[in-house]
Amino acid sequence: MNYPEKRIIIFDDDEDILAICSYVLEERGWEVHTFTDCNDVIERVSSIKPSVILMDNWIPDAGGIVATQLLKKNEELKNTPVIYFSANNDIHLLADNAGAETFLAKPFDIDELEQVIHTALHSSV
Amino acid sequence: MSILSVEKGEAYYRNILKSIKGYAVFTTDKDGIITSWNPGAQNILLYKADEIIGKNGNILYIPEDINARVPDIELATALQDGKAINERFHVKKDQTRFWGSGLVFPLLDDQENHIGFTKIMRNVSDEEQAEVNLREEQTLAQTLVSAFNEPIVVLNSDLKIINFTSAFVQYFSLNKTSITGKDFYEIMDGGVNIEQLHLKLEEALKNENFHTDFEVAYIHTQRGARSVYVKPRRIYQPPNLLFSLEFEDLTENKAVMEEKDVFISVASHEIRTPISVIKAYGQILSRELKDAKPIVTKAVIKINEQISYMSSLITALLDTSKITTGKFEIELEVFDLCNLVKEITEGFRLTQTSHKIIFTQEKNSMVLADKVRTGSVITNLLSNAVKYSPNATEVRVNLDIIDHQVKVSIHDYGMGIPDIEKGKLFQRFGRTESIKKTKIPGTGLGLHLSAEIIKLQGGEIGFTTEVGKGSTFYFTLPLYEGEV
Known part of the structure; x- marks a missing residue:
């Protein structure tokens, strides 16, 4: 996948996290869509068509693992890179389990946020 | 040479003396001077016949016994009672000692006159030692087992129950009076997953050191499903193999450990979430901070430093907790x-x-x-x-x-x-x-x-x-x- 548009969906139930990420990314020219639950994940992602997704682990209702697995099973959406996002110590295992391309551990540096998006976009071909 | 004067059956007597190697048989005169010496005596006491005949039999006793007049007392007892049976240390030619079992009886001539003594002696050190060892070991095992509050059972190589603690019968709800000598599997059947126990115990017994601990499932009539940790330990070496099995109920421990893990994981997650927010806002603040008073700049820097420190502290604490609980995993x-x-x-x-x-x-x-x-x-x-x-x-x-x-x-x-x-x-x-x-x-x-x-x-x-x-x-x- 190329780098078509700077469009991202962030799934996180923490409004502060959504506000911070939106602020940082919008400043860099990103179009940011946020959701505080991961319901209707396929429909939302299909209609918005983001270039990358940031997915929280503990998110209602189904949780980040199930939501990511659903995306990865979908022929049209499986190539959209997912960055797993969690404060869990075993985040690398969770990300593997979900099938996410990479992960960002909380607490994070705002520079790291930009870096990991860059990595995710360049790791998926 | 008094014995030579005994003519009746002398040839027969001499032949017997020569043929027995495991027994020292020798004669003395009335004063205890050695008058004959068989090959068994040479075998056990190391003196040759010509070296010792004519010497006082006292040289075969230890100095402590000589001082206590033991040789004289033995002879007097033999004379009085017709025989004297003794077990004591004796001294070989090379001055080493051994534990001997002996019989002394008076030697009489044709006219029933007392002419000396016959002494028969056997080295019982090895048998004696083995018996002492076994007794000591059994006592030790008994003491050890009775000193423990844990459920422990002692088995022999046929897996028969030799000994057990009262905690053992209590834990498995067994009848104390009817299990000694019984087959271990037979006793344990019912409740304990017997196939599992059989399989794992056989595996453990194959191990040279016996230190292969394992876990079996056990359904207790009142307390329900339990997880039992079994520790086999060798007590005696073969051929008298005895080993113990110690049982530990892990059910509660496991539940506590799991709860602790969940607690630590939830707590760390809950602490990290607000830290994430403070850290990110702090960084935005320091990015946007222009022309602020020095104290404000300093405050923001300090907040960010301390937040980073807190964040690394939580990670380190979590890892430490995992190390102490053995849950720290290494991916090679x-x-x-x-x-x-x-x-x-x-x-x-x-x-x-x-x-x-x-x-x-x-x-x-x-x-x-x-x-x-x-x-x-x-x-x-x-x-x-x-x-x-x-x-x-x-x-x-x-x-x-x-x-x-x-x-x-x-x-x-x-x-x-x-x-x-x-x-x-x-x-x-x-x-x-x-x-x-x-x-x-x-x-x-x-x-x-x-x-x-x-x-x-x-x-x-x-x-x-x-x-x-x-x-x-x-x-x-x-x-x-x-x-x-």
């Missing part, structure tokens, strides 16, 4: 340690400008280790080197291969560590007094974790230091010499 892979050191030192060059990090080696140094954890050790040692040498301008990193070990050393030109504080360094929360005085922030967990990680991977960690000159911290990992 083959990788080039030299490359890892290079990557990390390059990362350091980008993020800090106070010190020049010097690492120039190019050595093929494959190791089988956990790359992420090993990386965290290198990062920890490097950041310590930078942190604790605030007045220095460089840190040197070396990589050597010595005796099939890859050794990574990180040398700083910092304050060094006083002798008195050396022992504390790798302890949990082991921050030294002199470090605390410097006000350099630290959790006191970094080196502890590094040491645990290196030890878990079969390596060593250590340091050399000179106060005022600097320190070298190093670790080793076994060089991987297999195929990649």
Whole structure:
């Protein structure tokens, strides 16, 4: 996948996290869509068509693992890179389990946020 | 030579004496002077017949017994009672002692006149010793078993029950009076998963050291499903093999451990979430801070520093808790340690400008280790080197291969560590007094974790230091010499 548009969906139930990420990314020219639950994940992602997704682990209702697995099973959406996002110590295992391309551990540096998006976009071909 | 005067059956008597090797048979005159000596006596007491005939039989006794007039008493008893039976130490020609069992009876001539004594003796040291050992061991086993409050059962090689503690019968709800000598599996059947027990016990008994502990399921009539930990231990060596099984109910322990894990994981998650928010806002604040009063700038910097510290503290605490509960997992892979050191030192060059990090080696140094954890050790040692040498301008990193070990050393030109504080360094929360005085922030967990990680991977960690000159911290990992 190329780098078509700077469009991202962030799934996180923490409004502060959504506000911070939106602020940082919008400043860099990103179009940011946020959701505080991961319901209707396929429909939302299909209609918005983001270039990358940031997915929280503990998110209602189904949780980040199930939501990511659903995306990865979908022929049209499986190539959209997912960055797993969690404060869990075993985040690398969770990300593997979900099938996410990479992960960002909380607490994070705002520079790291930009870096990991860059990595995710360049790791998926 | 009184015995020669006994003509009746003399040939027969002599033949018997010659043929018995396991018994010393000899005669003395009335005063205890030895008058005949059979091959068995030579065998046991090592004197030849011509060396000892004519000598006083006292030389076969130990000095303590001679002083106590034991030989005289024996002869007097034999004369009075017709025989004297004794067990005592005797002395061989080479002056070694043995435990002998003996019989003395009077020797009479044709006219029933007392002419001397016959003594028959056998060396019972070995049998005696074996019997004593067995008795002692049994007593010991009995004492040991009765001293324990844990459920323990002692079995022989036929898996028959030899001994048990009252906790054993209580725990498995058995009848105390009817289980000794019974087949262990027969007794345990019902409740305990007997196939599982059979399989695992057989496996454990195959093990030379018997130290293969295992777990079996057990359904208790009142308490329900239990998880039982079984520890087999050898008590006697073959051929009299005896071994014990100690049982420990892990059901509650397991539940507590699981609860603790869940608690730690939830607590750390709950703490990290607000920290994430504060940290990110703090960073935005410092980014947007222009023309603020110095105190405001300082406040923001301090908040960010302390938040970073809190965040690393939580990670370190979680890892420490995992190490102490044995849940710390190591994921092994083959990788080039030299490359890892290079990557990390390059990362350091980008993020800090106070010190020049010097690492120039190019050595093929494959190791089988956990790359992420090993990386965290290198990062920890490097950041310590930078942190604790605030007045220095460089840190040197070396990589050597010595005796099939890859050794990574990180040398700083910092304050060094006083002798008195050396022992504390790798302890949990082991921050030294002199470090605390410097006000350099630290959790006191970094080196502890590094040491645990290196030890878990079969390596060593250590340091050399000179106060005022600097320190070298190093670790080793076994060089991987297999195929990649």
